[in-house]
Amino acid sequence: MKRIALFIILFTFYLYPAQNKNIFTPEKTENLIQKKYSGKIVFLNKKISLENLKESDILTSTTFQENKDLDIHVFFDNSLINYLHQIDPALNTDELLTKGNFQFSFYVDKKLIYQENLNTGAGTPENKKYKTTFRIPLISSKNEDSWGRYLWQRFYLAHDGIDALAPGNHILKIEIRPYLKTSSVKTGPIITEGEINLSIPQKNISEQQIAVQPVQPNNDWIISKEKFNVEIVRNLNKKIAENRFRNITGIAVIKNGKLLLEEYFNGSGRDSLQDTRSVGKSFSSALTGIAIKEGFLTSENQSLKEFYTLNEFKNYSSKKENVTIKSLLTMSSGFDGNDDNYESPGNEENMYPTDNWVQFTLDLPMTENTMGKTWSYFTAGVVVTGDILDKAVPKGLENYADQKLFQPLGIKDYQWQFTPQKKPSLAGGLRMKVLDFAKFGQLYKNNGIWNGKTILDTTWIKKSFTNYFADNKDFEGYGYLFWRKVYKAGNTTFEAFQCSGNGGNKIIIFKNIPVVIVITATAYNQSYAHAQAEKIVQEYLLPAVMSK
Numbered sequence: 134m135k136r137i138a139l140f141i142i143l144f145t146f147y148l149y150p151a152q153n154k155n156i157f158t159p160e161k162t163e164n165l166i167q168k169k170y171s172g173k174i175v176f177l178n179k180k181i182s183l184e185n186l187k188e189s190d191i192l193t194s195t196t197f198q199e200n201k202d203l204d205i206h207v208f209f210d211n212s213l214i215n216y217l218h219q220i221d222p223a224l225n226t227d228e229l230l231t232k233g234n235f236q237f238s239f240y241v242d243k244k245l246i247y248q249e250n251l252n253t254g255a256g257t258p259e260n261k262k263y264k265t266t267f268r269i270p271l272i273s274s275k276n277e278d279s280w281g282r283y284l285w286q287r288f289y290l291a292h293d294g295i296d297a298l299a300p301g302n303h304i305l306k307i308e309i310r311p312y313l314k315t316s317s318v319k320t321g322p323i324i325t326e327g328e329i330n331l332s333i334p335q336k337n338i339s340e341q342q343i344a345v346q347p348v349q350p351n352n353d354w355i356i357s358k359e360k361f362n363v364e365i366v367r368n369l370n371k372k373i374a375e376n377r378f379r380n381i382t383g384i385a386v387i388k389n390g391k392l393l394l395e396e397y398f399n400g401s402g403r404d405s406l407q408d409t410r411s412v413g414k415s416f417s418s419a420l421t422g423i424a425i426k427e428g429f430l431t432s433e434n435q436s437l438k439e440f441y442t443l444n445e446f447k448n449y450s451s452k453k454e455n456v457t458i459k460s461l462l463t464m465s466s467g468f469d470g471n472d473d474n475y476e477s478p479g480n481e482e483n484m485y486p487t488d489n490w491v492q493f494t495l496d497l498p499m500t501e502n503t504m505g506k507t508w509s510y511f512t513a514g515v516v517v518t519g520d521i522l523d524k525a526v527p528k529g530l531e532n533y534a535d536q537k538l539f540q541p542l543g544i545k546d547y548q549w550q551f552t553p554q555k556k557p558s559l560a561g562g563l564r565m566k567v568l569d570f571a572k573f574g575q576l577y578k579n580n581g582i583w584n585g586k587t588i589l590d591t592t593w594i595k596k597s598f599t600n601y602f603a604d605n606k607d608f609e610g611y612g613y614l615f616w617r618k619v620y621k622a623g624n625t626t627f628e629a630f631q632c633s634g635n636g637g638n639k640i641i642i643f644k645n646i647p648v649v650i651v652i653t654a655t656a657y658n659q660s661y662a663h664a665q666a667e668k669i670v671q672e673y674l675l676p677a678v679m680s681k
Contacts, residue, residue: 174327
């Protein structure tokens, strides 16, 4: 029998040699707490280093408070790189680090609420090779900078965690697995897990905070007499009052060209100028269309060489000569600029500190991407569209926008963000009242007509609301500085094109229903910002205004 057992062991090792061998030697486990809780997650209500962590610090239950610290220490019996190696022994170290990380699963009362494959860039390579424990601040009273805080926000605010943790007593459980994404996503077994009993206190909300706010007169809009589901809107207001939807400042719904719903929150009001960030980009699209309609630009197919002497800028390339206005409007110019990649030379954060944003953009190198084919979010390119307009239209862009767009719409009170050259920046930051943003959206819904006057050609609107990247499965589509978005309410889908800005700001123009929705918010740089705006639209506003 001993010979048979030895043969089985040797045969197994022969078949699976890599799985039985680490490619890096993990750190030694010497801390007593770490030894005891290997394979476990422990919860704490304050920041404590592993060296100072005591048994008495570990929580099994607590009253949940969003302004107090909630920390976890996670303990493994191996390092991440070795777990990943067990999933796919054929990959080398660099491949493992660039294709894999931890998968987090959040459960409330045994129900899976949110699961995320952590971005492969989270955490350092050295830690992934050797560490068998680390601390993650989920909630930090001091706003500690950590990917863990943003992970928690995605669970809690963007993916229903806040609803699952309703007032009362709940069990929160977290599981961590390793994952690899090659041709498909592969996960390993649970490598650490832990749970805590949370008591969620009830919030006191007044009737005044919940009540639907009546639409006041004298607002340049005809007030709609159509009915909507008041109870749904009351429930929305309650969630905003309870801070379950955060940093919302204004909501307006236009139906059949009339003002149906108008509400303000968090100290904002009808006369407040809302900073909607990149919502302003879509105004560049409109102004380009107006300039073409009036003959100040020939078409969106004009190239940069018609406006700039490009060999005077850095990184000259013949490809740069042929970049078109259209490719800047569709964010597919081929410039080496991607705001979603912090290492990109053309990332907007590299532009703002410079003293000439247009020169910054035109100095950028070109990529190998074919113009018009590869989409990447490129704010600096929109700055160039503004500069082209400023050169092309009489008396400059600021005067032109006022005369040809804002005055015809009755928009009198607004503020531009300016470039260092004191020109309107079409990168974003245009501030307006909620109801004035609604006018801009309704102009598109009216096929470019306002008060009987044609401001935009219908052909331009059709081009603007065309998805030029239908084969890109990573997002729903993009037109001329408008995002394509498909909303779903119940079993019905609603296609829209929308202006969208940091913080969760939206002007949504629905294609097949007579509705325009504006949401303004200040959840800048928060991971939940856009998700909560989409939830407000899908679960509250559309059901409320489309219900029979």
